[in-house]
Amino acid sequence: xxxxxxxxxxxxxTRGQHVTLRCSPISGHKSVSWYQQVLGQGPQFIxxxxxxxxxxxxxxxxxFSARQFPNYSSELNVNALLLGDxxxxxxxxxxxxxxxxxxxxxxxxxxxxx
Amino acid sequence: QKEVEQNSGPLSVxxxxxxxxxxxxxxxxxxxxxxxxxYSGKSPELIMSIYSNGDKEDGRFTAxxxxxxxxxxxxxxxxxxxxxxxxxxxxxxSGDKVIFGPGTSLSVIP
Numbered sequence: 235x236x237x238x239x240x241x242x243x244x245x246x247x248t249r250g251q252h253v254t255l256r257c258s259p260i261s262g263h264k265s266v267s268w269y270q271q272v273l274g275q276g277p278q279f280i281x282x283x284x285x286x287x288x289x290x291x292x293x294x295x296x297x298f299s300a301r302q303f304p305n306y307s308s309e310l311n312v313n314a315l316l317l318g319d320x321x322x323x324x325x326x327x328x329x330x331x332x333x334x335x336x337x338x339x340x341x342x343x344x345x346x347x348x
Numbered sequence: 349q350k351e352v353e354q355n356s357g358p359l360s361v362x363x364x365x366x367x368x369x370x371x372x373x374x375x376x377x378x379x380x381x382x383x384x385x386x387y388s389g390k391s392p393e394l395i396m397s398i399y400s401n402g403d404k405e406d407g408r409f410t411a412x413x414x415x416x417x418x419x420x421x422x423x424x425x426x427x428x429x430x431x432x433x434x435x436x437x438x439x440x441x442s443g444d445k446v447i448f449g450p451g452t453s454l455s456v457i458p
Contacts, residue, residue, distance in 0.1 A: 269448075276449050276450045276451050278448075279445045279446065290444065322391075335380060335446060336382065336397055337446060338394065339391040339393070341390070
Protein backbone atom coordinates (compact mmCIF):
# COMPACT_ATOMS: atom_id res chain seq x y z
CA UNK A 235 0.00 0.00 0.00
CA UNK A 236 1.16 3.51 -0.78
CA UNK A 237 2.02 5.72 2.14
CA UNK A 238 1.37 9.42 2.40
CA UNK A 239 2.57 11.13 -0.76
CA UNK A 240 3.50 14.78 -1.04
CA UNK A 241 4.36 16.90 -4.02
CA UNK A 242 6.54 18.56 -4.98
CA UNK A 243 9.56 17.35 -2.99
CA UNK A 244 11.46 20.58 -3.35
CA UNK A 245 10.39 24.07 -4.28
CA UNK A 246 12.19 27.36 -4.67
CA UNK A 247 10.17 30.57 -4.64
CA THR A 248 10.86 34.27 -4.22
CA ARG A 249 9.37 36.61 -1.65
CA GLY A 250 5.81 37.66 -2.40
CA GLN A 251 5.00 34.63 -4.52
CA HIS A 252 2.32 32.06 -3.83
CA VAL A 253 2.82 28.31 -3.37
CA THR A 254 0.55 25.25 -3.35
CA LEU A 255 1.63 22.01 -1.71
CA ARG A 256 -0.24 18.77 -2.23
CA CYS A 257 -0.81 15.68 -0.14
CA SER A 258 -2.48 12.32 -0.72
CA PRO A 259 -3.25 10.35 2.45
CA ILE A 260 -2.95 6.65 3.05
CA SER A 261 -5.90 4.81 1.55
CA GLY A 262 -8.73 4.71 4.09
CA HIS A 263 -7.45 7.64 6.10
CA LYS A 264 -9.89 10.51 6.32
CA SER A 265 -7.84 13.03 8.27
CA VAL A 266 -4.96 15.12 7.02
CA SER A 267 -2.80 17.45 9.08
CA TRP A 268 -0.18 19.93 7.92
CA TYR A 269 2.95 20.87 9.84
CA GLN A 270 5.80 23.29 9.34
CA GLN A 271 9.22 22.18 10.55
CA VAL A 272 12.05 24.65 10.77
CA LEU A 273 15.56 23.24 11.12
CA GLY A 274 16.29 22.22 14.69
CA GLN A 275 12.67 22.38 15.87
CA GLY A 276 9.79 19.97 16.14
CA PRO A 277 6.91 20.08 13.66
CA GLN A 278 4.54 23.00 14.28
CA PHE A 279 0.85 22.34 13.65
CA ILE A 280 -0.77 24.38 10.87
CA UNK A 281 -4.10 22.72 9.98
CA UNK A 282 -6.09 19.57 10.47
CA UNK A 283 -8.89 18.44 8.17
CA UNK A 284 -11.28 15.58 8.73
CA UNK A 285 -14.02 14.61 6.31
CA UNK A 286 -13.30 17.77 4.32
CA UNK A 287 -13.91 20.07 7.27
CA UNK A 288 -11.32 22.08 9.14
CA UNK A 289 -10.91 20.61 12.62
CA UNK A 290 -8.04 22.69 13.88
CA UNK A 291 -5.84 25.61 13.03
CA UNK A 292 -2.47 26.47 14.52
CA UNK A 293 -0.99 29.86 15.23
CA UNK A 294 -0.20 30.80 11.64
CA UNK A 295 -1.19 33.96 9.73
CA UNK A 296 -4.08 34.10 7.29
CA UNK A 297 -1.59 33.82 4.44
CA PHE A 298 -1.78 30.10 5.15
CA SER A 299 -4.89 28.25 3.98
CA ALA A 300 -5.79 24.67 3.18
CA ARG A 301 -8.57 22.49 1.95
CA GLN A 302 -9.45 18.82 1.70
CA PHE A 303 -11.06 17.28 -1.35
CA PRO A 304 -13.75 14.56 -1.62
CA ASN A 305 -11.03 11.94 -2.19
CA TYR A 306 -9.40 13.13 1.11
CA SER A 307 -6.34 14.59 -0.59
CA SER A 308 -5.38 18.05 0.57
CA GLU A 309 -3.69 21.26 -0.51
CA LEU A 310 -1.82 23.79 1.58
CA ASN A 311 -1.61 27.27 0.12
CA VAL A 312 0.71 30.01 1.26
CA ASN A 313 0.37 33.54 -0.13
CA ALA A 314 2.78 36.46 -0.08
CA LEU A 315 5.75 34.27 0.82
CA LEU A 316 8.26 35.54 3.35
CA LEU A 317 11.84 34.42 3.90
CA GLY A 318 10.70 32.95 7.22
CA ASP A 319 8.36 30.56 5.41
CA UNK A 320 11.38 28.53 4.32
CA UNK A 321 10.92 25.16 5.99
CA UNK A 322 10.04 21.52 5.56
CA UNK A 323 6.26 21.19 5.17
CA UNK A 324 4.94 17.88 6.37
CA UNK A 325 1.63 16.26 5.71
CA UNK A 326 0.37 13.52 8.01
CA UNK A 327 -2.65 11.32 7.60
CA UNK A 328 -4.62 9.40 10.19
CA UNK A 329 -7.84 7.46 10.39
CA UNK A 330 -9.36 10.38 12.24
CA UNK A 331 -12.65 10.37 14.07
CA UNK A 332 -12.54 8.46 17.33
CA UNK A 333 -9.24 6.78 16.48
CA UNK A 334 -6.23 7.49 18.65
CA UNK A 335 -4.87 9.75 15.96
CA UNK A 336 -1.69 7.90 15.08
CA UNK A 337 -0.29 10.06 12.34
CA UNK A 338 1.79 8.83 9.45
CA UNK A 339 3.96 11.37 7.72
CA UNK A 340 4.80 11.93 4.09
CA UNK A 341 8.34 12.68 2.95
CA UNK A 342 7.64 16.40 3.07
CA UNK A 343 8.07 19.34 0.75
CA UNK A 344 11.15 21.45 1.31
CA UNK A 345 10.33 25.06 0.51
CA UNK A 346 13.04 27.64 0.04
CA UNK A 347 12.04 31.29 -0.21
CA UNK A 348 14.70 33.58 -1.67
CA GLN B 349 5.24 27.16 29.35
CA LYS B 350 5.83 24.96 26.33
CA GLU B 351 3.23 22.24 25.95
CA VAL B 352 5.68 19.41 25.30
CA GLU B 353 9.25 19.69 26.53
CA GLN B 354 12.29 17.57 25.79
CA ASN B 355 15.99 17.92 26.44
CA SER B 356 17.46 19.01 23.12
CA GLY B 357 20.65 17.05 23.66
CA PRO B 358 22.73 15.92 22.02
CA LEU B 359 22.61 12.71 24.01
CA SER B 360 25.57 10.46 23.34
CA VAL B 361 25.67 6.79 24.33
CA UNK B 362 28.10 4.00 23.40
CA UNK B 363 26.96 1.21 21.13
CA UNK B 364 25.16 -1.49 23.10
CA UNK B 365 24.15 0.82 25.95
CA UNK B 366 20.66 1.90 26.98
CA UNK B 367 19.54 5.30 25.72
CA UNK B 368 16.97 7.09 27.87
CA UNK B 369 14.89 9.89 26.35
CA UNK B 370 12.53 11.98 28.44
CA UNK B 371 9.52 14.17 27.77
CA UNK B 372 7.12 16.20 29.91
CA UNK B 373 3.79 17.67 28.89
CA UNK B 374 1.65 20.41 30.38
CA UNK B 375 -1.89 19.44 29.29
CA UNK B 376 -3.32 17.07 31.90
CA UNK B 377 -6.15 16.17 29.52
CA UNK B 378 -3.76 14.66 26.96
CA UNK B 379 -4.69 11.05 26.33
CA UNK B 380 -2.31 9.73 23.70
CA UNK B 381 1.45 9.96 23.46
CA UNK B 382 3.80 9.13 20.63
CA UNK B 383 7.49 8.77 19.96
CA UNK B 384 8.73 9.48 16.46
CA UNK B 385 12.22 9.06 15.08
CA UNK B 386 13.50 11.53 12.50
CA TYR B 387 16.70 11.08 10.55
CA SER B 388 18.36 14.21 9.25
CA GLY B 389 16.54 15.51 6.18
CA LYS B 390 13.79 12.91 6.47
CA SER B 391 10.24 12.92 7.79
CA PRO B 392 9.25 11.58 11.23
CA GLU B 393 8.44 7.88 11.52
CA LEU B 394 6.38 6.43 14.34
CA ILE B 395 8.22 4.23 16.84
CA MET B 396 5.76 3.85 19.70
CA SER B 397 2.36 4.97 20.87
CA ILE B 398 1.22 4.73 24.48
CA TYR B 399 -2.12 5.54 26.05
CA SER B 400 -2.13 4.03 29.56
CA ASN B 401 0.09 4.43 32.59
CA GLY B 402 2.93 1.96 32.75
CA ASP B 403 5.33 0.41 30.29
CA LYS B 404 4.88 -0.69 26.69
CA GLU B 405 7.58 -2.75 25.03
CA ASP B 406 8.24 -3.32 21.33
CA GLY B 407 11.50 -5.03 20.51
CA ARG B 408 14.39 -2.90 21.75
CA PHE B 409 12.08 0.01 22.57
CA THR B 410 10.13 0.60 25.79
CA ALA B 411 7.82 3.56 26.30
CA UNK B 412 6.84 4.57 29.82
CA UNK B 413 3.93 6.84 30.74
CA UNK B 414 3.19 8.44 34.10
CA UNK B 415 0.12 10.65 33.81
CA UNK B 416 0.29 11.81 37.42
CA UNK B 417 3.77 13.23 36.78
CA UNK B 418 2.92 14.21 33.18
CA UNK B 419 5.99 12.34 32.03
CA UNK B 420 6.73 10.10 29.08
CA UNK B 421 10.00 8.34 28.37
CA UNK B 422 11.53 6.11 25.73
CA UNK B 423 14.22 3.56 26.47
CA UNK B 424 16.28 2.09 23.65
CA UNK B 425 18.14 -1.07 24.65
CA UNK B 426 21.27 -2.33 22.89
CA UNK B 427 21.63 1.01 21.09
CA UNK B 428 22.99 0.81 17.55
CA UNK B 429 24.65 3.49 15.42
CA UNK B 430 21.55 3.31 13.19
CA UNK B 431 19.53 4.63 16.14
CA UNK B 432 21.35 7.96 15.81
CA UNK B 433 18.56 10.41 14.99
CA UNK B 434 16.30 13.03 16.54
CA UNK B 435 13.50 11.62 18.68
CA UNK B 436 10.26 13.58 18.82
CA UNK B 437 7.75 13.25 21.64
CA UNK B 438 4.13 14.18 20.87
CA UNK B 439 0.91 14.40 22.86
CA UNK B 440 -2.71 14.43 21.76
CA UNK B 441 -6.11 14.87 23.36
CA SER B 442 -9.29 13.80 21.67
CA GLY B 443 -10.64 16.39 19.27
CA ASP B 444 -7.50 18.48 19.39
CA LYS B 445 -4.25 18.73 17.53
CA VAL B 446 -1.12 16.68 18.05
CA ILE B 447 1.59 18.71 19.78
CA PHE B 448 5.24 17.90 19.18
CA GLY B 449 8.19 18.64 21.39
CA PRO B 450 11.41 20.12 20.00
CA GLY B 451 13.11 16.74 19.79
CA THR B 452 16.17 15.15 21.40
CA SER B 453 19.20 14.42 19.26
CA LEU B 454 20.70 10.99 19.98
CA SER B 455 24.15 9.93 18.89
CA VAL B 456 25.22 6.29 19.32
CA ILE B 457 28.99 6.01 19.29
CA PRO B 458 30.45 2.80 17.77
